Amino acid sequence: MKAALSSIVPEQQQQDSEFLKDVLEGLGGKIKTLPCKYLYDELGSRLFEDICEVEDYYLTRTEADIFSKNLKDIAFTIGPEALMIEPGAGNCEKVEALLAVLESPKGYYPIDISSEILFQAERRIKRNLPGMQVWSQVGDFTQPDVWDKLARISSRKRVVFFPGSTIGNFELDKAEQLLELFAANLGVGDGLLIGTDLVKDSVRLERAYHDSEHVTEKFNKNILNRINAELGADFDHTLFAHRSFYHQLRQRVEMHLVCLKNHSVSVAGSQVDFLEGETIHTENSHKYSINGFSKLLSKGGFAPICHWKDSAKSYAIHYAQVV
Ligand code: TRP
Numbered sequence: 001m002k003a004a005l006s007s008i009v010p011e012q013q014q015q016d017s018e019f020l021k022d023v024l025e026g027l028g029g030k031i032k033t034l035p036c037k038y039l040y041d042e043l044g045s046r047l048f049e050d051i052c053e054v055e056d057y058y059l060t061r062t063e064a065d066i067f068s069k070n071l072k073d074i075a076f077t078i079g080p081e082a083l084m085i086e087p088g089a090g091n092c093e094k095v096e097a098l099l100a101v102l103e104s105p106k107g108y109y110p111i112d113i114s115s116e117i118l119f120q121a122e123r124r125i126k127r128n129l130p131g132m133q134v135w136s137q138v139g140d141f142t143q144p145d146v147w148d149k150l151a152r153i154s155s156r157k158r159v160v161f162f163p164g165s166t167i168g169n170f171e172l173d174k175a176e177q178l179l180e181l182f183a184a185n186l187g188v189g190d191g192l193l194i195g196t197d198l199v200k201d202s203v204r205l206e207r208a209y210h211d212s213e214h215v216t217e218k219f220n221k222n223i224l225n226r227i228n229a230e231l232g233a234d235f236d237h238t239l240f241a242h243r244s245f246y247h248q249l250r251q252r253v254e255m256h257l258v259c260l261k262n263h264s265v266s267v268a269g270s271q272v273d274f275l276e277g278e279t280i281h282t283e284n285s286h287k288y289s290i291n292g293f294s295k296l297l298s299k300g301g302f303a304p305i306c307h308w309k310d311s312a313k314s315y316a317i318h319y320a321q322v323v
Contacts, residue, residue, distance in 0.1 A: 016230060016231070019038065019230060019231060020231050020267075020268055022034075022035050022038070023038075023227055023231060023267060024267065024268075024270060026280075027267065027272045027280070028272075031281065032278065032279065032280045032281065033280065033281045033282070034223055034280055034281075034282050036169060036282060036283040036284075038223055038226065038227075039219065039220070039222065039223050039282065039283065041222070041226050043222055043225075043226075044219060044222045044223070044226070045090075045114075045117075047215060047218055047219040047222060048219060050215045050219075051211070051215050051216055051219060054211045054213055054215050054216075055211070055212075055213075056207045056208050056210075056211040056212060056213075057208050057209075057211060057216075058204075058208060058314060058315075059164075059165055059197055059208065059315060060164070062310050062312075062314050062315040063094075063163060063164070063165075063195050063315055063317065064094075065310055066308050066309065066310050066315065066316075066317050067094070067097065067098070067317065068097070069308075070308045070317075071097060071098065071101055072101060073308070074098065074193065074308070074317070074319070075098065075101045075102050075103065077191075077305070077306065077319050078102060078157075078159055078191060078193070078319075079103070079157060080102075080103040080104050080156070080157075081103070081104050081105065081106050081155065081156040081157060082102060082105055082106060082155070082156070082157045082158070082159045082191070083105070083106040083107055083108075083109060083150075083153060083155035083157070083158045083159070084098070084099060084102070084105065084107070084108050084109065084159055084161050085108075085109040085110075085111070085150070085158060085159065085160045085161065085185075086108070086109070086110045086111065086160075086161045086162070087111045087141030087160065087162060087182075088111065088112060088141050088162075088164075088166060089110030089111060089112045089118065089121070090112055090114070090117060090118075090121075091117055091120070091121050092108075092110050092118075092121035092122075092124075092125060093121075094161075094163050094164070095108065095110075095161055096125060096128065096129070098161070099125070099129055099132060100128075100129060105132070106133070106153070106155040106156070106157075107132060107133030107134060107135065107153070107155075108125065108132060108133070108134045108135070109134075109135045109136075109137065109149075109150065109153070110122070110134070110136055110137070111137040111138075111139060111141045111146045111147075112136075112137075112138065112141075113138065113139065113140055114138075115138040118136045118138060119136060121136075122134045122136045135149060135153065137149065142178065142181070144181070147181075147185045150185055157189070157190055157191065158185075158186050158187065158190040158191070159190065159191035159192065159193055160182045160185075160186065160190075160191070160192045160193070160194075161193050161194075162182075162192065162193070162194040162195070163193075163194070163195040163317070164195055165195050165196055165197040165285065165315070166195075167179075167194060167195075167196060167286075168196060168197055168252070168284075168285045168286040168287065168288070169283065169284060169285055169286075170286075171284065172286070172296070175286070175296060175300075176296060176299050176300050178300075179192075179296065179297065179299070179300020179301060179302060180300050180301055182300070183300060183301035183302060183322050184301075186322045187322065188322050188323065189321055189322065190321065190322050191305075191319060191320065191321055191322075192297075192302055192318075192319070192320045192321075192322075193317065193318070193319055194317070194318050194320070195315065195316070195317050195318075196287075196288045196293050196315070196316055196318065197285065197287050197288070197314070197315055198287060198288065198289065198290070198309070198313060198314055198315055198316055199251055199287045199288065199289050199292075200287070200313075200314060202245075202246040202248070204314075205246045205253055205287065206244055206245060206246055206253065208253075209244035209253045209255060209285065210242065210243075210244040214242075216242065216244065216255075217242035220242045220255055220257060220282055220283070221237045221240065221242060221257065223257075223282060224237045224240065224257070225237060227267065231267060231268050232267075232268050232269075233265060233266060233267040233268065234265060234266050235265050236263075236265075239259065239260050239261060239263060239274075240257040240258060240259055240260060240280070241257070241258045241260055242255070242256075242257065242258075243255070243256045243257070243258045243279065244256075246287075250284075250286075251286060251287050251288070251292070252284045252285055252286040252287060253284070253285045253287070254281060254283070254284055255281075255282050255283040255284070255285075256279035256280060256281050256282065257279060257280040257282060258277065258278075258279045259274040259275060259276060259277065259278045259279070259280075260276065261276050262274065262275055262276050288316075290307060290316060290318075293316070293318060294318075297318065297320045301322060301323065302320035302321060302322055302323065303320060303321050303322075303323045304318060304319075304320045305319045305320055305321055306318075306319050307319065
């Protein structure tokens, strides 16, 4: 039945109905949530790029700094003839400098849901690094199918590259499952190069996710505009406030949209009631200590080998191997 349906329902409609199902499910519970993947439509992705430039958001800058200061050491740790695999590669900008200094790299295997951004990046990489082999995969990296083609590429060593503290956006059990998925697509001795934001004082953390230029606020609220535009809802974003706070016990920054007064919203004909003070939980960003992340790596099937930090110990890039 499902196969028959999917052959007659256009892809866009299928995506819309999944979006609608997720939104109604998320807003229908006692605690309201929205899946963070819907933050990233075209405007959301652009706003996210703006976040990375914001003064208060230190993560992107700090990670880039660690990379540029330790590039040779990182390349040496990875070793020769590596096939670099990047889940959620986006514009593939972070990997380029590394590909340029690796010893005889086998090539690059980026995975991303946006085909346009990916193929544009593939062209740029091939132009900047002549001879580099690139196998772009369009799809959701949490799904096994985008990893399948790896089996056809012979390489001495595979290394998953996962920067940006993206692992922090997964709940702990999901983060472990994701590491397991990575390990399942690698062999013993293959590598993982992964960035994590480190536990630090809550003021600095909270400022990073509630910046004075209000870019993160726009990014968070964009999900409401998107639901309005794509699912025929009537959210008034001025009735919600952006709230980010560091949850000490869970070691994560949580992002919420707080309802400012009692009201109802219509979403594709369904009524959703909001009470003043009630929140929609939209995103988490987990922070790790080096020790805490080493434990997670072990649970996910990796042995931590080494890590690089900035001088203020704000952020870390870890290298681990499949055991
Ligand atoms: N992974 C990064 C982080 O946790 C980027 C990110 C994901 C982000 N979602 C976000 C940044 C929402 C700000 C707001 O920081």
